[in-house]
Amino acid sequence: MGDLSIGAKDAEMLGDNASSSLKLKKSKMNGRPYLGAKQTTIGRAVALTGVGVHSGAPVSITLQPADMNTGIRFAVSHLDKDVEIKAHCEFVDSLTLCTVLSSKCGALVATVEHLMAALRGMSIDNVVVEIDSGEVPIMDGSAMPFVRSIEEAGTVELDAPRRFIKVLKPIQVEEKGCWGQLLPFNGFRLDVEIDFETPVIGRQRFVSDMNPEVFRDELARARTFGFMADVEKLWAGGHALGASLDNTVAIDDDKVVNREGLRFADEFVRHKALDAVGDLGLAGYPLLCSYKSYRGGHALNAKAVQALLADEEAWTFVDAPFVAPARVATSDGLVNEQSTGSAVMVAANFAADRN
Numbered sequence: 338m339g340d341l342s343i344g345a346k347d348a349e350m351l352g353d354n355a356s357s358s359l360k361l362k363k364s365k366m367n368g369r370p371y372l373g374a375k376q377t378t379i380g381r382a383v384a385l386t387g388v389g390v391h392s393g394a395p396v397s398i399t400l401q402p403a404d405m406n407t408g409i410r411f412a413v414s415h416l417d418k419d420v421e422i423k424a425h426c427e428f429v430d431s432l433t434l435c436t437v438l439s440s441k442c443g444a445l446v447a448t449v450e451h452l453m454a455a456l457r458g459m460s461i462d463n464v465v466v467e468i469d470s471g472e473v474p475i476m477d478g479s480a481m482p483f484v485r486s487i488e489e490a491g492t493v494e495l496d497a498p499r500r501f502i503k504v505l506k507p508i509q510v511e512e513k514g515c516w517g518q519l520l521p522f523n524g525f526r527l528d529v530e531i532d533f534e535t536p537v538i539g540r541q542r543f544v545s546d547m548n549p550e551v552f553r554d555e556l557a558r559a560r561t562f563g564f565m566a567d568v569e570k571l572w573a574g575g576h577a578l579g580a581s582l583d584n585t586v587a588i589d590d591d592k593v594v595n596r597e598g599l600r601f602a603d604e605f606v607r608h609k610a611l612d613a614v615g616d617l618g619l620a621g622y623p624l625l626c627s628y629k630s631y632r633g634g635h636a637l638n639a640k641a642v643q644a645l646l647a648d649e650e651a652w653t654f655v656d657a658p659f660v661a662p663a664r665v666a667t668s669d670g671l672v673n674e675q676s677t678g679s680a681v682m683v684a685a686n687f688a689a690d691r692n
């Protein structure tokens with residue numbers, strides 16, 4: 338595991354201000370990702386309630402705004418004492434059925450993946466998730482309910498440059514015919530492919546640069562899925578007690594069981610891409626990379642992040658260039674602070690693919 342303390346690697350400043358407006362236009366035309374130059378949090382606290390897909394138990398969570406450099410943390414309050422667990426792959430306890438984080442003192446938070454995807458997908462850097470149970474609610478099996486809450490709360494920029502983990506060299510992990518690859522790229526691009534025997538799914542591929550709009554419109558509504566035969570086995574073992582057709586696309590006899598059908602023709606691969614956004618988010622910072630996976634899942638995604646962080650030559654921290662608002666003297670002698678336009682342009686410059 339690489340040393341993740343802030344001082345461990347020199348933060349490298351990227352980009353220059355020259356011709357940034359031109360690059361903004363180019364960036365927009367090419368649909369390049371807007372990653373934002375400043376760290377963010379949410380505008381106010383928002384609460385959600387639901388059930389845990391594995392425990393079947395009711396659960397409430399509250400997303401709380403957090404200060405710069407807090408990252409994403411879970412504050413677990415159902416135990417004798419309050420415990421905070423950082424959403425980082427260092428604290429991943431299990432990936433068998435869902436992503437479970439655990440603290441050194443044994444507190445657990447399960448099924449964090451879709452909430453993590455929503456926070457990372459919507460470019461929220463700092464938030465504390467208060468939770469009164471050991472499992473994040475499954476909601477409708479997608480990330481959309483979390484995205485709606487984040488949008489309700491609003492996104493607030495903080496006065497600190499956003500820090501990224503920049504991938505410097507290819508990292509490849511494999512597992513029983515599945516593989517994942519992290520490649521250098523000045524942006525965040527996903528290329529996710531799945532291949533299932535059942536004709537309901539078959540071979541599906543999703544490729545896109547990621548930004549909050551793409552995440553919300555193309556991935557967030559895609560639900561988790563499962564096969565009836567597996568669900569019955571899980572139920573027999575006391576798992577998936579909260580799983581139902583309200584939160585899972587169920588496949589039986591090469592048919593989708595849910596009466597409402599699919600939300601996208603390729604909802605399955607979109608959900609896998611959503612999962613990858615959340616799993617890669619466990620690097621602790623947004624990544625600058627292209628991630629390709631074939632028949633991947635939580636375990637493979639986590640393995641890729643762990644392999645990356647374990648190789649100190651494979652990554653470095655980079656801070657987005659930070660530009661203070663320009664002060665402009667007007668003809669009537671007033672001094673105005675210009676809007677964040679300059680920061681936006683620099684961010685677009687930063688995000689442009691220069692590979």
Ligand SMILES: [Zn+2]
Pocket residue numbers: 450451561608612
């Ligand atoms: Zn999922």
